[in-house]
Amino acid sequence: MRYISLLIFALTFQPSASALHSYGKQIKKPCDSKYYLDNMAETANQNVKQALTSTRAALLQAAKQALVGSAANDAKHRLAADIAVASTINNAANTLDRIITNWKQLQAGLAAINQLAATNALVAEVEQTTMRHVDAKTTISAPGPATIATEATIKPADNGYCMKAPGQEYKTEAADENTETAKTIKTFVLIAATKATGGIAANFNQVCGLAGQQAITTSTECTSTYTAVDFKGGKILQPAEVTITKKNKADGEAYEAAISPDSAPSAATLTKLTTDIAGLETALKKIPKRWSMTLTQH
Incomplete structure (x- = not known):
């Protein structure tokens, strides 16, 4: 029985931590927010990948244990190996079940992060839209309608979203060590330029x-x-920073912010996206990131 007790003790597993706010750099402009959110998405993906990788490794281990157990002459060792295999498969199934059960929240949250990141990249580009000057005319010169008409001009991101040169990201490099504990999302919206x-x-x-x-x-x-x-x-447009915060900074708790009703994206859009992001954090907490089993023969 001592053999089996040691085996069961080794079957504990560590829950996945949803520390998605690990960017560690200052957020001063829309492109900074894009890269912050890109980092959140990558961290979330790594959490899920690590859970699946650990599960695959455990199943391979179970297969080896089954071979060892079947070859054992001692009944006690065969029993221990059988328990080890059954426990490993059970834990692997549990991990996969949690991923499947929370799959909708995981996918919705990742989609929301990517949409919000793309929104910030678009804000950075669209804010460059301007109205052209129309040179001064007198009524004596009788200017025609086409002569005094103005037009908008767009400055596209020639190097791609938030890139100041090919392969060179446009972002603030100064460090901010508080992003992980603050658990806030700084995003940007477009508002009409000041009159x-x-x-x-x-x-x-x-x-x-x-x-x-x-x-x-x-x-x-x-x-x-x-x-x-x-x-x-x-x-004609200017960016405005919106800080979306968790009141108690708990994982999975909904984000909240004061958002201007005259902004794009709208308050309703940001609320939906950040609600899905909070759901992703909750889902990640339910998925084991790694677990292992030790089979000791003596």
């Missing part, structure tokens, strides 16, 4: 009065007395 409030050079996207016909630049200042008008263009 111009005056004629100073820092203002943009406004019809502007000037002293006469002239080209418009970013340093052009509007005047209160004028004989010509123009359109001073600029960015």
